[in-house]
Amino acid sequence: MQIAEKLQSMAARSPWLYRINAGSCNGCDVELATTALIPRYDVERLGCKYCGSPKHADIVLITGPVTAAVKDKVLRVYNEIPDPKVTVAVGICPISGGVFRDSYSIPGPLDSIIPVDVNVPGCPPRPQAIIEGVAKALAIWKTRI
Amino acid sequence: MKELFSYAFHMLVFPGGVFALCLGLLLKGVDRKVLARMQRRVGPPILQPFFDIVKLGRKETILPASGHTPMFRFAPILGFMGMMVAAMVLPIPGVWNGAEGLGDMLMMLYLLPMPALALMLAGSSSSSPYGAIGASREMILMFAYEIPLLAVILAVAFKVGHATGGVAEFSFAKIVEYQLQNGSLIFDWTMFPAFLAFLMFIPGTLGSVPFDLAEAETEVLEGPLLEYSGPGLAMFHLGAALKMVVVMGLGVVMFFPGTIPGGWITNMGWFAVKCMLLMLFSVTLVRAAMGRLRTDQTFKFYLKYPATLAYVSLGLTYFIR
Numbered sequence: 001m002q003i004a005e006k007l008q009s010m011a012a013r014s015p016w017l018y019r020i021n022a023g024s025c026n027g028c029d030v031e032l033a034t035t036a037l038i039p040r041y042d043v044e045r046l047g048c049k050y051c052g053s054p055k056h057a058d059i060v061l062i063t064g065p066v067t068a069a070v071k072d073k074v075l076r077v078y079n080e081i082p083d084p085k086v087t088v089a090v091g092i093c094p095i096s097g098g099v100f101r102d103s104y105s106i107p108g109p110l111d112s113i114i115p116v117d118v119n120v121p122g123c124p125p126r127p128q129a130i131i132e133g134v135a136k137a138l139a140i141w142k143t144r145i
Numbered sequence: 146m147k148e149l150f151s152y153a154f155h156m157l158v159f160p161g162g163v164f165a166l167c168l169g170l171l172l173k174g175v176d177r178k179v180l181a182r183m184q185r186r187v188g189p190p191i192l193q194p195f196f197d198i199v200k201l202g203r204k205e206t207i208l209p210a211s212g213h214t215p216m217f218r219f220a221p222i223l224g225f226m227g228m229m230v231a232a233m234v235l236p237i238p239g240v241w242n243g244a245e246g247l248g249d250m251l252m253m254l255y256l257l258p259m260p261a262l263a264l265m266l267a268g269s270s271s272s273s274p275y276g277a278i279g280a281s282r283e284m285i286l287m288f289a290y291e292i293p294l295l296a297v298i299l300a301v302a303f304k305v306g307h308a309t310g311g312v313a314e315f316s317f318a319k320i321v322e323y324q325l326q327n328g329s330l331i332f333d334w335t336m337f338p339a340f341l342a343f344l345m346f347i348p349g350t351l352g353s354v355p356f357d358l359a360e361a362e363t364e365v366l367e368g369p370l371l372e373y374s375g376p377g378l379a380m381f382h383l384g385a386a387l388k389m390v391v392v393m394g395l396g397v398v399m400f401f402p403g404t405i406p407g408g409w410i411t412n413m414g415w416f417a418v419k420c421m422l423l424m425l426f427s428v429t430l431v432r433a434a435m436g437r438l439r440t441d442q443t444f445k446f447y448l449k450y451p452a453t454l455a456y457v458s459l460g461l462t463y464f465i466r
Contacts, residue, residue, distance in 0.1 A: 007199055007203075008203075010195065010196050010199045010200075011196065011199045011200035011202075011203050012200075013190075013193075013196040013200075014193065014196040014197045014199070014200040015200075016197075039184045039185050039186035040186075042181065042186035042187055042188070044177075044181060044186070044187075044188055044189050045181075045186070045187040045188060045189060046189075047189050047190070047193055047196060047197075050362075051362070051367070052362035052363070052366035052367045052371070053366050053367050053370070053371045053372075055207055055371070055372060055373065055374035055378075056367070056370075056373075056374065056378060058200070058204075080207065082204045082205035082206070082207050082374045082375055083204075083205045084204075145200065145203055
């Protein structure tokens with residue numbers, strides 16, 4: 001029993017990140033890139049690593065209002081991510097639609113399509129806010145693995 | 146029966162198996178930490194590769210619907226087992242004598258490309274276009290780096306063979322014994338070009354940054370590993386960790402297998418330190434300093450510089466007895 005708990009706490013220290021751009025204006029994506037990829041806001045110290053394939057991912061960061069054109073693709077990529085997984089909505093667009101709210105090309109906020117665990121509001125959010133969102137996602141990830 | 150048990154112990158626990166896995170994952174952790182410090186950031190904890198492996202073992206496995214499923218499941222095991230055997234064959238100076246066979250160096254030459262072959266199988270059986278591109282790139286890379294490796298190994302074999310009165314010596318135990326008596330080959334000026342060629346060979350065979358074209362995240366999304374998830378991916382990472390130990394150990398055995406006074410424990414630590422130093426200079430420093438090369442540039446690089454250096458050494462060992 002103790003070994004299982006030990007293994008669980010070890011596994012919880014290795015969340016790999018994956019980014020989905022669901023019709024974003026690229027503002028949040030630039031902030032995400034500068035969060036993990038530059039030395040100043042290094043998230044690798046939390047054990048995170050950006051991975052290229054959705055099949056390696058644990059924490060999904062989704063930017064942009066989910067447009068009608070990408071809705072099916074977002075669902076398909078989301079279903080390719082192996083369980084357990086945690087979803088983080090980055091920026092105001094996936095949370096409420098932002099300035100695109102009630103547009104004919106937006107089939108609704110992100111949480112009406114896939115379950116969202118953490119919201120990081122802002123247009124775009126500051127890198128510190130994104131790191132806080134990742135840290136909150138880590139706490140949820142610990143309970144799921 | 147007793148012999149069988151001892152073989153199983155050597156393969157699963159001491160020089161292969163548990164010991165080599167722990168050393169390999171530790172080397173990977175040190176690599177990531179030192180790279181982070183070179184880029185002036187904090188970096189992950191040194192034990193991060195262990196955490197990654199444990200986590201991947203607990204994840205779900207997703208199989209590609211249109212792939213060749215038996216091959217897809219078999220490929221990671223092939224690379225992992227090949228490296229387990231290679232870790233058992235390789236001697237640790239002052240601790241373990243290796244296979245003590247006549248031609249274990251040639252056996253190593255056939256075992257070393259096993260992870261690359263596993264990657265090719267994985268890429269081509271996953272039914273993903275990125276996987277197929279990754280597999281073909283891995284094949285090109287393998288053709289490029291095998292030639293300098295062959296020349297380096299022949300240079301070392303001829304050098305030790307001539308010195309001990311024969312033609313060529315393909316036994317690791319004899320090579321280590323010769324160097325323990327007559328000084329390491331790295332201090333021999335005729336072998337220095339071969340050592341440089343081996344340093345250039347290391348990042349290619351490990352697929353680290355200037356030559357990571359098969360797994361390039363930004364181009365082919367990790368290539369052959371794209372469709373793997375959970376335990377299969379963990380197996381590939383374990384195989385890569387074992388390969389790190391085997392390649393660094395090969396460098397230590399061929400060029401500087403000196404021992405230090407003390408028992409087998411101090412010598413094991415000395416071996417680990419030498420592996421780590423070789424890794425820092427050939428993998429981490431290069432990874433921090435360079436960007437990725439194109440496929441054609443990689444191929445030309447390997448056939449121009451390391452191959453020339455290794456052939457210079459081979460010629461010198463032939464003419465200067």
